[in-house]
Amino acid sequence: MRTQxxxxxxxxxxxxxxDPGLVRTTxxxxxxxxxxxxxxxxxxxxxxxxxxxxxxxxxxxxALAVGDSPARDQVFVVGAAVPLVSAxxxxxxxxxxxxxxxxxxxxxxxxxxxxxxxxxxxxxxxxIFAFMAYFLTQFLxxxxxxxxxxxxxxxxxxxxxxxxxxxxxxxxxxRTLRRLWSAFDVHLEHVVLGATAVVRAGRDGTRRTRSLxxxxxxxxxxxxMIADLLGRGCAADSVRQGIVRADVAAQRLAVLAVRSAPAxxxxxxxxxxxxxxxxxHAIGELTRAADELRSAADAPSxxxxxxxxxxxADAPSxxxxxxxxxxxxxxxxxxxxAVQAAAAAAIAVVIxxxxxxxxxxxxxxxxxxxxxxxxxSGEVLVQGFQRLLGTVLGVACGLSIAVVAGGDLPLALxxxxxxxxxxxxxxxxxxxxxxxFITCMIAxxxxxxxxxSAELLALRVRETALGxxxxxxxxxxxxxxxxxxxxxxxxxxxxxxxxxxxxxxxDAPLDAHELDRALEDLRGALRPLTHPLNPRRxxxxxxxxxxxxxxxxxxxxxxxxxxxxxxEAGCEVRAVERIRANLDQAIRLLEAGEWPAISCHDDRxxxxxxxxxxxxxxxxxxxxxxxxDRLDQATAELARSLTGGLRVMT
Numbered sequence: 001m002r003t004q005x006x007x008x009x010x011x012x013x014x015x016x017x018x019d020p021g022l023v024r025t026t027x028x029x030x031x032x033x034x035x036x037x038x039x040x041x042x043x044x045x046x047x048x049x050x051x052x053x054x055x056x057x058x059x060x061x062x063a064l065a066v067g068d069s070p071a072r073d074q075v076f077v078v079g080a081a082v083p084l085v086s087a088x089x090x091x092x093x094x095x096x097x098x099x100x101x102x103x104x105x106x107x108x109x110x111x112x113x114x115x116x117x118x119x120x121x122x123x124x125x126x127x128i129f130a131f132m133a134y135f136l137t138q139f140l141x142x143x144x145x146x147x148x149x150x151x152x153x154x155x156x157x158x159x160x161x162x163x164x165x166x167x168x169x170x171x172x173x174x175r176t177l178r179r180l181w182s183a184f185d186v187h188l189e190h191v192v193l194g195a196t197a198v199v200r201a202g203r204d205g206t207r208r209t210r211s212l213x214x215x216x217x218x219x220x221x222x223x224x225m226i227a228d229l230l231g232r233g234c235a236a237d238s239v240r241q242g243i244v245r246a247d248v249a250a251q252r253l254a255v256l257a258v259r260s261a262p263a264x265x266x267x268x269x270x271x272x273x274x275x276x277x278x279x280x281h282a283i284g285e286l287t288r289a290a291d292e293l294r295s296a297a298d299a300p301s302x303x304x305x306x307x308x309x310x311x312x313a314d315a316p317s318x319x320x321x322x323x324x325x326x327x328x329x330x331x332x333x334x335x336x337x338a339v340q341a342a343a344a345a346a347i348a349v350v351i352x353x354x355x356x357x358x359x360x361x362x363x364x365x366x367x368x369x370x371x372x373x374x375x376x377s378g379e380v381l382v383q384g385f386q387r388l389l390g391t392v393l394g395v396a397c398g399l400s401i402a403v404v405a406g407g408d409l410p411l412a413l414x415x416x417x418x419x420x421x422x423x424x425x426x427x428x429x430x431x432x433x434x435x436x437f438i439t440c441m442i443a444x445x446x447x448x449x450x451x452x453s454a455e456l457l458a459l460r461v462r463e464t465a466l467g468x469x470x471x472x473x474x475x476x477x478x479x480x481x482x483x484x485x486x487x488x489x490x491x492x493x494x495x496x497x498x499x500x501x502x503x504x505x506x507d508a509p510l511d512a513h514e515l516d517r518a519l520e521d522l523r524g525a526l527r528p529l530t531h532p533l534n535p536r537r538x539x540x541x542x543x544x545x546x547x548x549x550x551x552x553x554x555x556x557x558x559x560x561x562x563x564x565x566x567x568e569a570g571c572e573v574r575a576v577e578r579i580r581a582n583l584d585q586a587i588r589l590l591e592a593g594e595w596p597a598i599s600c601h602d603d604r605x606x607x608x609x610x611x612x613x614x615x616x617x618x619x620x621x622x623x624x625x626x627x628x629d630r631l632d633q634a635t636a637e638l639a640r641s642l643t644g645g646l647r648v649m650t
Contacts, residue, residue, distance in 0.1 A: 034059025058157030092137025366467025378528030394439025
């Protein structure tokens with residue numbers, strides 16, 4: 001019994017660590033429960049198979065569009081989606097007999113669905129609803145005479161989704177916050193265990209070092225999610241500071257473990273003892289930081305209640321731009337991508353018609369999807385490749401499942417629900433896996449509709465490839481934005497956030513939350529340059545390692561500094577002034593359109609790079625001096641890379 005409990009606790013810990021706050025898991029369960037309830041009610045109403053598929057539209061699209069958005073955003077989006085979906089279904093049914101008009105309306109709808117992203121997450125969600133509703137009319141070949149039954153099925157879906165999402169599986173901010181704290185504790189434990197494994201492995205710990213880096217990255221992400229969810233106020237800011245101290249202590253433990261591992265094998269006993277003592281001190285520091293964080297989070301001033309809500313827990317998480325510049329960029333990107341997506345859809349309509357006059361909408365679907373959550377032509381290319389890869393794998397798997405299922409409708413429905421769970425449970429950076437589950441689900445939909453055939457799935461692959469081609473061409477030829485240009489804008493935000501940190505004389509909060517968020521956005525923008533298939537990925541990875549080193553030292557300064565400015569030592573003041581000058585110079589050059597010519601002579605990852613620094617000894621002031629010195633060196637390297645061997649962004 002105890003063994004089973006330990007295994008269950010271990011499995012729960014892994015689930016909480018892989019999905020902080022159980023956000024994706026909750027969204028997946030909400031979608032599965034909503035669809036299952038819809039199917040049950042629709043079957044009781046004896047609706048045709050086509051309307052069974054239509055009824056699943058609402059739960060699936062709600063989960064796709066709103067996901068883990070704050071509750072008030074979900075209420076607004078679902079409430080606004082009902083009349084919007086009704087109007088789109090009428091338009092799709094009315095235009096169905098007129099092929100050219102229906103296709104032109106689809107292109108115009110895609111332009112609008114992308115354009116409204118300028119209004120933030122709510123606009124993007126409504127755009128998704130409009131697109132999916134029109135796609136549903138094309139997929140089911142809906143006519144006006146079928147609209148009453150279709151409305152009944154979709155209405156059942158919306159009602160089931162409301163019952164599940166706002167009743168049975170309602171998620172409150174306080175509950176999400178508690179789950180995030182649990183995940184944060186699990187990640188802290190994993191970092192300690194990973195550091196111990198690195199120390200024990202000694203010089204042969206390269207694989208364990210990379211595993212430790214992944215654990216540190218997961219800890220950063222969970223810390224960022226908690227900081228996003230917290231409100232504002234003295235109590236919440238105190239908790240943020242505690243999160244940063246625990247985060248920094250965990251990363252310092254990882255750095256010392258990697259640095260100490262070689263010293264514990266093949267060196268003198270004194271060096272080995274000193275290295276082991278450093279690791280033990282780091283574990284003690286992490287333990288104290290974690291205890292202080294728990295005390296701050298459990299303090300009455302933080303857990304002050306207003307009804308059932310925790311202080312600060314009811315604030316919306318980060319969903320959009322925080323500055324005027326970021327808001328302007330969002331509007332510009334949405335407008336540009338609306339033109340690109342409409343152009344890609346128009347081309348996809350023409351080519352799709354030539355390929356299959358009955359299923360041209362598959363190419364249009366892909367041409368639209370490749371622009372979701374992308375900004376540059378490189379991101380469109382990567383997302384298109386993953387879309388095609390997932391479709392091919394999904395077709396192969398769907399064929400196998402369909403052969404086994406045959407005409408067994410309950411089995412097909414069960415497989416569909418498993419696919420829905422996989423769609424929403426899969427991490428967003430594994431888009432090919434999301435597409436794989438979507439394709440398998442569509443194969444089961446064909447089984448339910450009685451139209452399944454290998455030729456139909458092969459046609460889907462062909463139409464998907466055409467849609468990817470149209471999207472890539474539109475991204476590259478219509479108002480193109482390169483990865484370097486988009487990355488340059490994100491890089492400017494990182495440097496500005498670093499410049500505004502309080503330890504460098506700015507007025508940003510002590511927790512450096514804005515810096516971490518900007519760095520996360522930059523990492524996403526540069527994903528095409530760091531992709532394993534990119535032959536020049538070492539340069540982009542080195543740039544990210546350099547910036548992550550800057551962020552580490554900035555966080556460390558924020559954690560150890562008791563006042564707004566660093567110590568009063570003259571050399572430190574001059575170093576801080578140099579750091580500011582380096583950052584100002586880099587920002588000016590990036591604003592002029594230049595890209596850092598980073599050399600790839602140093603291919604070490606962030607943890608190995610930090611561990612290569614000399615060991616420091618001394619009190620808090622000495623530690624501040626150490627971090628300021630390393631920050632001075634890193635920003636100077638970045639400024640030099642922008643000054644010499646410049647390459648203009650296009």
